[in-house]
């Protein structure tokens with residue numbers, strides 16, 4: 001077999017660079033698909049429409065001007081001529097192009113006419129002589145120039161090296177899918193859009209088949225674990241519900257019923273409780289905890305952050321203080337001596353409910369009789385951490401909670417749980433958070449809105465994408481925003497928070513904010529999950545385009561948690577291309593809808609983080625848009641598992657290897 005270095009164009013240096021992209025062999029190289037394609041097609045000016053992307057050949061008709069707007073934001077403008085028409089072209093952050101833009105030079109501009117045909121905003125600009133029409137693969141292999149990558153790939157394709165087919169042949173035939181070597185050529189050198197579309201369809205199919213197989217295997221192995229029968233005191237739970245200052249919503253009641261049905265059976269509960277921020281999941285979890293304690297078992301509640309763990313602790317204590325239930329908080333803040341005490345109490349079953357962070361899964365912590373594990377914002381924990389906690393009891397029942405509602409198939413893959421309860425309706429009396437998009441250039445508008453809230457003794461969050469300024473982008477940092485706000489507001493009412501602070505510092509900042517001592521909290525997304533501050537009625541999200549929709553919605557969920565009219569300002573640069581995406585939040589308040597849209601736009605890897613087990617790495621398929629193909633692959637996956645032929649088995653084994661959180665022997 002030929003080695004990579006034997007391919008013409010791959011010298012020593014290129015070989016090293018390829019290794020940085022995990023390309024070690026010819027096979028790897030053939031599978032190094034373009035990151036994207038550019039369809040280069042020139043349009044004519046008379047066919048151009050407002051707000052529609054188009055590529056035009058124009059002549060530079062005036063000396064370019066450069067504006068330095070602020071750090072890392074520049075604007076270049078010049079007059080362009082097409083036929084007889086002259087118009088302005090604007091392009092951001094390409095001031096360096098001005099050197100090569102001579103009068104009368106032919107260039108191709110790609111972008112949009114925004115409000116009229118006199119002003120064109122370009123996203124790309126190349127000299128006409130460097131422009132090539134057709135479907136152009138873009139590899140983006142870091143420091144290896146595109147031209148070199150294309151040459152190497154071309155040389156490799158010419159070798160007629162045959163790759164082994166990985167998907168069972170009869171499935172390919174059934175769906176008339178091209179075999180692997182055919183698509184490799186189409187992917188690297190697409191002849192036409194249809195050619196490329198066929199190849200992409202096959203790649204989507206493969207991804208979704210893998211995904212479906214994983215789900216089927218989880219389902220198959222999920223239903224077999226038993227737990228001890230727990231005899232809980234239902235009248236105690238009823239009494240508690242009646243003592244609540246509010247009535248449970250219909251969805252809360254239903255979720256509670258579903259959970260209790262699980263608790264009653266000897267099949268191990270593995271349920272996911274999904275509900276939008278503020279929908280009232282905590283109280284449902286608390287009911288389950290109360291039941292389990294009444295059956296004389298212990299409950300462990302694990303939260304991803306110290307703040308959230310503390311908050312749960314306070315809520316649980318507050319609700320359960322009359323019930324003679326001992327609740328302990330175990331976090332990194334607890335000093336070693338106290339920690340030993342708590343651990344002893346847990347071992348002696350003097351503590352009924354243990355609330356904490358990762359501290360709950362440390363090796364020297366042994367639960368006496370762990371009957372229920374509740375994991376909040378559970379996608380923030382790795383599979384391994386979840387597994388350790390599970391194994392600390394004798395197959396305890398498991399309740400997972402998530403505020404990012406997701407489609408069922410995805411939930412099964414990520415949470416390994418096919419039982420899902422959803423809380424869709426919000427408790428009565430909640431007002432929608434008035435959401436507005438504002439220009440970062442116009443912060444004065446926000447300052448006056450803040451002053452109005454301050455007069456009412458309300459509080460304000462500022463969320464920034466960064467802790468400190470960065471050279472890579474022009475986003476506002478916590479640091480910069482704090483200094484900015486210092487010029488407008490009294491230092492005494494300002495505070496800031498981010499993940500690099502010590503737990504002690506964070507606690508102090510949050511305590512001051514909780515108690516309404518400070519009024520404006522400037523923070524990174526560390527406040528994203530769970531924080532509940534009564535008087536907080538406004539949130540300003542700086543460079544909102546830096547965040548995903550689901551995340552923005554989650555952040556917004558920190559306000560509007562009671563009957564105060566609340567306001568959310570999504571601040572973006574005037575010219576930001578993401579404005580349209582962000583605008584979705586202005587008209588949508590349903591977390592389910594928003595997360596679907598986010599998944600459609602960005603895919604699960606971006607929404608939930610790529611490095612977690614169970615989060616499918618779809619490069620081609622889209623879990624929302626390709627629903628139909630997904631149902632096809634689901635049926636195929638079922639058949640594959642039933643089918644015992646050699647090829648099917650080999651394929652299934654490959655998937656099983658990735659299901660490391662299960663003992664599948």
Ligand code: ADP
Nearest residue numbers: 246247248249276277278279280281282283427
């Ligand atoms: P989340 O789903 O985000 O965890 P919480 O459980 O923290 O939501 O609930 C948000 C707020 O709503 C809490 O202050 C809680 O006491 C309150 N709440 C929960 N259920 C109801 C209800 N049925 N009616 C009124 N308020 C409720």
Ligand code: MG
Nearest residue numbers: 281282376530
């Ligand atoms: Mg919560």
